[in-house]
Amino acid sequence: MPHDHHDHDNHLDPMDARVRALETILTTKGLIDPVAVDTIIETYAHKVGPQNGARVVAKAWAEPDFADWLRRDANAAIASLGYTGRQGEHMQAVFNTPTQHNVVVCTLCSCYPWTVLGLPPVWYKSPAYRSRVVLEPRAVLAEFGLTLPEDTNIRVWDSTAELRYLVIPMRPDGTEAMDQAALAALVTRESMIGTGLARVPA
Amino acid sequence: MNGPQDLGGQMGFGPVAPEQDEPQYHAAWEARAMGITLACGALGQWPLDEGRFARESLHPAIYYNATYYEIWIRALEKLLVKYGLVSAQELATGQALPAPAHARQLTPDRVPAALARGTPTDRPVSTAPKFTPGQRVRTINAHPQHHTRLPRYLRGHTGVIESEHGGFVLPDTNAHGNGENPERLYTVVFDGAEVWGKDAEPGLTISADLWEGYLEHA
Numbered sequence: 563m564p565h566d567h568h569d570h571d572n573h574l575d576p577m578d579a580r581v582r583a584l585e586t587i588l589t590t591k592g593l594i595d596p597v598a599v600d601t602i603i604e605t606y607a608h609k610v611g612p613q614n615g616a617r618v619v620a621k622a623w624a625e626p627d628f629a630d631w632l633r634r635d636a637n638a639a640i641a642s643l644g645y646t647g648r649q650g651e652h653m654q655a656v657f658n659t660p661t662q663h664n665v666v667v668c669t670l671c672s673c674y675p676w677t678v679l680g681l682p683p684v685w686y687k688s689p690a691y692r693s694r695v696v697l698e699p700r701a702v703l704a705e706f707g708l709t710l711p712e713d714t715n716i717r718v719w720d721s722t723a724e725l726r727y728l729v730i731p732m733r734p735d736g737t738e739a740m741d742q743a744a745l746a747a748l749v750t751r752e753s754m755i756g757t758g759l760a761r762v763p764a
Numbered sequence: 765m766n767g768p769q770d771l772g773g774q775m776g777f778g779p780v781a782p783e784q785d786e787p788q789y790h791a792a793w794e795a796r797a798m799g800i801t802l803a804c805g806a807l808g809q810w811p812l813d814e815g816r817f818a819r820e821s822l823h824p825a826i827y828y829n830a831t832y833y834e835i836w837i838r839a840l841e842k843l844l845v846k847y848g849l850v851s852a853q854e855l856a857t858g859q860a861l862p863a864p865a866h867a868r869q870l871t872p873d874r875v876p877a878a879l880a881r882g883t884p885t886d887r888p889v890s891t892a893p894k895f896t897p898g899q900r901v902r903t904i905n906a907h908p909q910h911h912t913r914l915p916r917y918l919r920g921h922t923g924v925i926e927s928e929h930g931g932f933v934l935p936d937t938n939a940h941g942n943g944e945n946p947e948r949l950y951t952v953v954f955d956g957a958e959v960w961g962k963d964a965e966p967g968l969t970i971s972a973d974l975w976e977g978y979l980e981h982a
Contacts, residue, residue, distance in 0.1 A: 575793065577837070578791065581796050584855070593850075594800060594870065595871055598874075602798070603799045606798070647882040671816050671820070685786075690781070692771040696772045698965055705782070716969075718969070723913060
């Protein structure tokens with residue numbers, strides 16, 4: 563193996579050797595540039611992540627016109643903040659209300675709105691979540707510490723096509739005086755998937 | 765295909781177990797696996813639909829034992845061999861002869877634009893919509909060997925058209941090199957009790973985004 567192994571962890575993981583060998587082959591054959599791979603990784607480490615979605619939600623809470631735009635044309639409204647691209651080509655925003663709570667899943671793979679939430683967490687891709695949240699969402703939400711009122715209906719959105727869903731959680735009480743940056747800090751990744759609620763300010 | 769990926773309503777996988785403060789990757793190779801997969805996708809040899817089919821075609825015992833990035837790498841290796849970009853022998857030995865850069869190699873300077881553009885799959889269709897919002901529809905009962913995006917748990921069930929989204933590339937053909945054949949896409953809402961009978965949680969509705977050919981009038 564041409565690579566130096568000392569700068570990586572998981573020396574005993576066979577996948578480590580497998581991916582390393584594959585990257586070497588692809589690089590040798592001119593199919594990839596490892597610097598481009600670095601750039602992709604850095605993009606999702608620093609530029610594209612749930613902080614983007616949190617800004618969308620905070621703006622929707624603070625600006626009714628933006629919320630309306632998000633309802634009518636989520637793609638354009640989200641693109642106006644500069645969030646476009648891979649796995650967010652066809653965005654839809656779904657708004658939680660006191661009577662309907664929305665939860666997103668992809669039972670068939672791991673479809674997820676990358677442009678606003680970044681890379682999906684392991685649990686979102688897990689067979690446990692994908693199999694159960696369409697059948698027993700209340701039991702699944704309880705595992706996230708979320709128990710909804712009995713009279714709140716649950717709508718599960720199975721992302722079976724290329725539409726990508728961003729849940730707009732309800733704005734917590736006691737946030738009237740907060741600016742958009744402070745509001746965004748209340749918006750968790752889970753609240754934008756539907757397995758959580760926005761944080762209540764301390 | 766009725767493969768291991770089609771998980772809706774399956775049982776036995778245990779609790780979801782979300783991890784507190786989950787790191788973006790659980791090993792350094794996972795980050796490389798993610799980046800390599802996207803960089804190879806940019807070669808434009810196969811559409812995302814075919815990538816999904818390569819993943820769901822893994823043996824169920826492998827699919828359920830693998831982490832998600834391992835599934836990605838195993839599928840990527842299959843596609844690279846299928847399209848003649850890498851040979852099975854090269855994968856087995858880890859050795860390859862140097863070659864000049866591929867004409868569509870993703871260069872670092874092109875990464876930001878490629879990620880910001882993505883791959884839109886909406887396409888114009890000339891036919892009138894077969895269904896309109898509010899109409900009741902039934903999903904077809906079909907068990908194709910090929911890639912499809914109508915999950916098993918929603919086959920043969922009645923729901924209501926909520927919205928129509930225009931034409932989108934049809935995964936069933938596009939995953940197999942048989943053309944994009946765009947069809948109109950609809951969001952269809954199903955009552956929990958229609959899907960799960962007496963075992964449905966009260967107040968549950970499920971929606972899926974389904975192509976016109978997956979639906980018939982109810």
